[in-house]
Amino acid sequence: MDRALELAAGGPAHGPNPRVGAVLLAPDGRTLGEGRHEGAGTPHAEAAAVATARAAGEDLRGATAVVTLEPCAHTGRTSPCAALLIEHGIARVVHAVDDPNPAAAGGGAALRAAGVDVVGGVREDAGEALLRVWLHAVRTGxxxxxxxxxxxxxxxxxxxxxxxxxxxxxxxxxxxxxxxxxxxxxxxxxxxxxxxxxxxxxxxxxxxxxxxxxxxxxxxxxxxxxxxxxxxxxxxxxxxxxxxxxxxxxxxxxxxxxxxxxxxxxxxxxxxxxxxxxxxxxxxxxxxxxxxxxxxxxxxxxxxxxxxxxxxxxxxxxxxxxxxxxxxxxxxxxxxxxxxxQAAPQHQPVPQHQPVPHHQRTPHEES
The missing domain is CATH 3.40.430.10 (Dihydrofolate Reductase, subunit A)
Incomplete structure (x- = not known):
């Protein structure tokens, strides 16, 4: 998971999608493939890791996927990662943070329904810290x-x-x-x-x-x-x-x-x-x-x-x-x-909005 978090941190901080890293492990612990998400429209971390492993001729049946964010169950710009992992015979999925996005959540449930062993909350604090901006935006709207x-x-x-x-x-x-x-x-x-x-x-x-x-x-x-x-x-x-x-x-x-x-x-x-x-x-x-x-x-x-x-x-x-x-x-x-x-902040309603005065003509240092 530390390696997956390191991979995720190397992805772009901007954009609508979260930074995610993934590592695929053989039953003996050998690394089969790694990947990270490079931004909207590019393969998700799981797909990138699978592609790397397949290009190296690795057999993914029975492997473990270690991912910083729960694999998605949503078809958007890319296909659902949960379905991809099931298709390639992944036996176990370990993730740090549950996906709070209602449009993409449910990957863990889909994996379990297919007989995949799913473990969540591993290095959750570190995952929350890495995704704090994205998680806040998704949770609060x-x-x-x-x-x-x-x-x-x-x-x-x-x-x-x-x-x-x-x-x-x-x-x-x-x-x-x-x-x-x-x-x-x-x-x-x-x-x-x-x-x-x-x-x-x-x-x-x-x-x-x-x-x-x-x-x-x-x-x-x-x-x-x-x-x-x-x-x-x-x-x-x-x-x-x-x-x-x-x-x-x-x-x-x-x-x-x-x-x-x-x-x-x-x-x-x-x-x-x-x-x-x-x-x-x-x-x-x-x-x-x-x-x-x-x-x-x-x-x-x-x-x-x-x-x-x-x-x-x-x-x-x-x-x-x-x-x-x-x-x-x-x-x-x-x-x-x-x-x-905290691992899952509970956001309170924003105080009643007050009128904003007219903006002063005050110089701003950074241009």
């Missing part, structure tokens, strides 16, 4: 939302004159571009578009456009200027002229967006936080002091420290002179454990 902040030590995203390039270092910006390459969509407010004219592209270390470009989402009623960089090379542009963030996420889910990165500005960040629609924060912190200038997050309506948003740090990383803190968000009205602390 909305994209997993990461809020990105890039600030000075005193929480500023720009100086008093509006200048913001560059607060963070080359290393931090390179990491942020790598993150963009892993998400399905990036969102900013219209104020950031007007003040900063961002391109919202994912770029390689050489400055070239990455192979995968996320959807570029602008939230707000102010039109995107005809000459804006958002209309240039990069991912498709989607304009959401609304203050209803739940509706925005619902429409993105219809586009098969599983992971949304919210990049700016302070008003949009506060709006997502106020309605409980942020799942994690990536905070790039530079050892810089300004003493004045716009804060990273606008007014949240919090009057007491008791009502503060409490984050649960998950990792801390040094990037050149800067520090990246990755933390799970706990909403003041939400007492559920953080997703990585």
């Amino acid at each position: 909305r994209p997993f939302v990461t809020l990105k902040l890039a600030t000075t030590l005193d929480g500023r995203v720009a100086a008093a004159d509006g200048s913001s390039r560059w607060i963070t270092s080359d290393e931090a910006r390179a990491h942020a571009h790598a993150l963009r390459g892993e998400v399905d969509a990036i969102a900013v407010g219209t104020g950031t578009v007007l003040a900063d004219d961002p391109a919202l592209t994912a770029r390689t270390a050489d400055g070239d456009l990455a192979a995968h470009q996320p959807l570029r989402v602008v939230v707000g009623s102010t039109p995107v200027p005809d000459g804006a960089r958002l209309r240039g090379p990069g991912g498709p542009l989607v304009v959401e002229p609304t203050r209803d963030l739940a509706a925005v996420l619902a429409r993105l889910a219809e586009r098969e967006v599983r992971h949304l990165l919210v990049e700016g500005g302070p008003t949009l960040a506060a709006a997502f936080l106020r309605v409980g629609l942020v799942d994690e924060v990536h905070a790039y912190l530079a050892p810089v002091l300004l003493g004045a200038g716009p804060a990273a997050v606008a007014d949240l309506g919090i009057a007491s420290i008791d009502d503060a948003f409490r984050l649960r740090p998950r990792s801390l990383r040094v990037l050149g002179p800067d520090v990246l803190l990755v933390a799970d968000v706990r909403h003041p009205l939400d007492d559920r454990p953080a997703p990585h602390d």
Whole structure:
């Protein structure tokens, strides 16, 4: 299972499908074949492993399939993996995580009905951690939302004159571009578009456009200027002229967006936080002091420290002179454990949505 998880982690993080790895073992423990899912429209991990084994002339009758996610029982872009394993005489299937997708679930039951020995929950915590974004999107029906902040030590995203390039270092910006390459969509407010004219592209270390470009989402009623960089090379542009963030996420889910990165500005960040629609924060912190200038997050309506948003740090990383803190968000009205602390999170209803103020023209550091 460790090897299957390693294979899965090498697959693309973006896209509507989960990252899955599979290893086929002979009765004596010898590896017959391996595979992983390379994205929508490509063979699933089980099919890739079977193809590898067959190409090597291996007999799969009586073999064990070790898979990070329960084999699917759904015919979509590809055929059901459960049926494929049955067809090739697999005797035992071991998986880490049950498939929560109602359109694809039932593979374990189909395998058992065919006489296959099925064991679930092996390295389940590791499987849940690997698939946390995809699992959240499937279980809740909305994209997993990461809020990105890039600030000075005193929480500023720009100086008093509006200048913001560059607060963070080359290393931090390179990491942020790598993150963009892993998400399905990036969102900013219209104020950031007007003040900063961002391109919202994912770029390689050489400055070239990455192979995968996320959807570029602008939230707000102010039109995107005809000459804006958002209309240039990069991912498709989607304009959401609304203050209803739940509706925005619902429409993105219809586009098969599983992971949304919210990049700016302070008003949009506060709006997502106020309605409980942020799942994690990536905070790039530079050892810089300004003493004045716009804060990273606008007014949240919090009057007491008791009502503060409490984050649960998950990792801390040094990037050149800067520090990246990755933390799970706990909403003041939400007492559920953080997703990585449990095998099958029980998601509570999102608090009542509040109107989102007009977006400020606050510069955003990352373009």
